[in-house]
Amino acid sequence: MIRLLSVTALLIATPVWAQGHPARDSTPRDTTPPAAAFGVTEYRQARQKLEQDMQRDGFSVYIIADMEGLAGAVRNATEMRPVSRGGSPQHERFRQELTDEVNALIAGARSAGATQFIVNEGHGGTLFRNILVDRLDPEAILIRGYPKPIVMSTGMNPMVDAMMIVGAHANAGSPGVISHNFAFDSFTVNGKPLNEAGIAAFIGGEMGVPLALASGDDVLTRETLEMLGALETVTTKTAFSRSAAAVLPPATVHRLLRQAGVRAVRRVKAGELRPLKMETPYQVRFCLRRSFTEDDWVRTTVGRLNGVSAIGGPGCFSYTSESAEAVGNLLNEVEWTVLKP
Amino acid sequence: MRPFLVPALLCLASLLHAQNPPPSSAPFRDKQVPHEPGFRVFIVPDMEGMGSAVDIHEVIAGNEGERYKELTGPDYWDRFRLLLTREVNATIRGARGAGARSFVVNEGHGGNLFANVLPWELDSSAILVRGFPKPLVMVTGIDSSFGTLMFTGAHANAGSPGVLAHNFAFDTFTVNGKALNEVGINALIAGELGVSVSLVSGDDVLIDETKTMLPNGFVAIVTKRAVGRSAAITYSPAKVRRMLQNGAADAVKRELRGDFKPFTMERPYRVEFALRRTFADSIVQAVAGLQEFKLERKGDRHFSYVTGSARQMGWLLDAIEEAVLR
Numbered sequence: 001m002i003r004l005l006s007v008t009a010l011l012i013a014t015p016v017w018a019q020g021h022p023a024r025d026s027t028p029r030d031t032t033p034p035a036a037a038f039g040v041t042e043y044r045q046a047r048q049k050l051e052q053d054m055q056r057d058g059f060s061v062y063i064i065a066d067m068e069g070l071a072g073a074v075r076n077a078t079e080m081r082p083v084s085r086g087g088s089p090q091h092e093r094f095r096q097e098l099t100d101e102v103n104a105l106i107a108g109a110r111s112a113g114a115t116q117f118i119v120n121e122g123h124g125g126t127l128f129r130n131i132l133v134d135r136l137d138p139e140a141i142l143i144r145g146y147p148k149p150i151v152m153s154t155g156m157n158p159m160v161d162a163m164m165i166v167g168a169h170a171n172a173g174s175p176g177v178i179s180h181n182f183a184f185d186s187f188t189v190n191g192k193p194l195n196e197a198g199i200a201a202f203i204g205g206e207m208g209v210p211l212a213l214a215s216g217d218d219v220l221t222r223e224t225l226e227m228l229g230a231l232e233t234v235t236t237k238t239a240f241s242r243s244a245a246a247v248l249p250p251a252t253v254h255r256l257l258r259q260a261g262v263r264a265v266r267r268v269k270a271g272e273l274r275p276l277k278m279e280t281p282y283q284v285r286f287c288l289r290r291s292f293t294e295d296d297w298v299r300t301t302v303g304r305l306n307g308v309s310a311i312g313g314p315g316c317f318s319y320t321s322e323s324a325e326a327v328g329n330l331l332n333e334v335e336w337t338v339l340k341p
Numbered sequence: 342m343r344p345f346l347v348p349a350l351l352c353l354a355s356l357l358h359a360q361n362p363p364p365s366s367a368p369f370r371d372k373q374v375p376h377e378p379g380f381r382v383f384i385v386p387d388m389e390g391m392g393s394a395v396d397i398h399e400v401i402a403g404n405e406g407e408r409y410k411e412l413t414g415p416d417y418w419d420r421f422r423l424l425l426t427r428e429v430n431a432t433i434r435g436a437r438g439a440g441a442r443s444f445v446v447n448e449g450h451g452g453n454l455f456a457n458v459l460p461w462e463l464d465s466s467a468i469l470v471r472g473f474p475k476p477l478v479m480v481t482g483i484d485s486s487f488g489t490l491m492f493t494g495a496h497a498n499a500g501s502p503g504v505l506a507h508n509f510a511f512d513t514f515t516v517n518g519k520a521l522n523e524v525g526i527n528a529l530i531a532g533e534l535g536v537s538v539s540l541v542s543g544d545d546v547l548i549d550e551t552k553t554m555l556p557n558g559f560v561a562i563v564t565k566r567a568v569g570r571s572a573a574i575t576y577s578p579a580k581v582r583r584m585l586q587n588g589a590a591d592a593v594k595r596e597l598r599g600d601f602k603p604f605t606m607e608r609p610y611r612v613e614f615a616l617r618r619t620f621a622d623s624i625v626q627a628v629a630g631l632q633e634f635k636l637e638r639k640g641d642r643h644f645s646y647v648t649g650s651a652r653q654m655g656w657l658l659d660a661i662e663e664a665v666l667r
Contacts, residue, residue: 142574142575148569239498
């Protein structure tokens, strides 16, 4: 997802009278817990709610739908956010492209025997409401809106058989198209750098769910393959800068996604694609994005989060946990802290 | 009804007030919708609880007042009003299949000032009540000739963890000590006329709370599961329409069998409500000054009101809206 977009998005979602927020400074700010401020229910409750819709048998696929890695997409300002959030009407065309790519993936997975499809909106451009609801495969369950618990892994549970991420982007600091990673300049678990796809794989992996497919630019597919060892990838474009790429024709990308969806399901069934397991306790180290690091209040507040301690380097912290879900909740709290006006 | 509409209308009204005060709906209280033969269904479509909708952008047209201009986009409310109309059509289709013959649809959602359903796309046998103000707000036009009442796209009560949860202009609203959400309040007005609720659709929070509120039962359609105030696990619009069609057929069949009873409470009704914390003092003063209703002020924004008529309580709701507008 795009962090900067969700900043804008959240400010607009906030009541109008709260929008005239002061510039970031070191004065004390409202630190009401997110649940009270935004009405987000507990992550576990979201998971239980999704579990009520899960098939007891069959093969369930959980698809995270991001946008930066879509066929054709190169420019954040015009293509990744709608007019109402300071973007342009071109965003509408990419909403259709996103819907088409998710549908292609579903069609492929279905033909290999997948029977249930859960799609989780992973892109902040339209406040996690990018997919055109009436054009999405009618059998899919769609998780949409913001805020929602563990934005990119809402409802993830052990009954899911395979995770896939479409339209993904490369890690913060990498030479990929619109590359970034939540609110971080770096994020590692046990010393291993994880991008957004990797973090989703880590949270799902603990529940025994493998990340079976990722699509995006060449930087994203290469780094994710290195991160996870084995998974299906679809390279939709070759990055030439953070906002330029040689893009494949969308129709070609749809065909590649269908084919890769088939292979991904087959390989999970054959036991070839394994969940990402890491040793516990998980030693998490992260450095906030530079722009947040310069904000005294953000740095202090993140440092005060339960279990978080400052380490060397400005805006760098460590966190130790036995549970990947707890790490997911930490992501939420960091997000909310940096978003607070 | 929209939670944020009242302040929106306030802005609008203050602009118009000098030359053109808002019309009162009082002279229209005794009017009726045209009578039609056969089993009659009264449908109240709201938007917050409809399939797929999770965000204020999707249920606000942007013309409700200055503050709402930015809260919509060409792709949001417009797209959702078509989905809304299709949900109503699916409900009508199901009810017709089970023997219903007459349909009145009363806009229950304040977006675009109670004009969300597309008249040209609506089932051609339905009479549509649209616009604002209207004497009984969400049940304007209901009378004892109706066989059943259905709420689609309803939302959970103010203060609950439902998608876009709210309750008219109130933080709390109780009758005889019992908390009522918008469905409950309107069910009571209809219940007094002998009309029972047979179908309610909305998110899981709305359905759970309404089941405890209305003890006489109804066909419940969970259109989505809330995972935040603006986020939900949602289903395909086509699937929601199928659920509504099947649910409405079931609702009419069970209504004809006598499964449902009108929702009634002991009279006189002791109504207590708290106006929203976010309202300006001037609004509270205006409500306190309502002459027609003998409101007793119990606290800063708390009022109590005793009446023998739920219909009159409905007029009070409209009067509060109008007081808020002035």
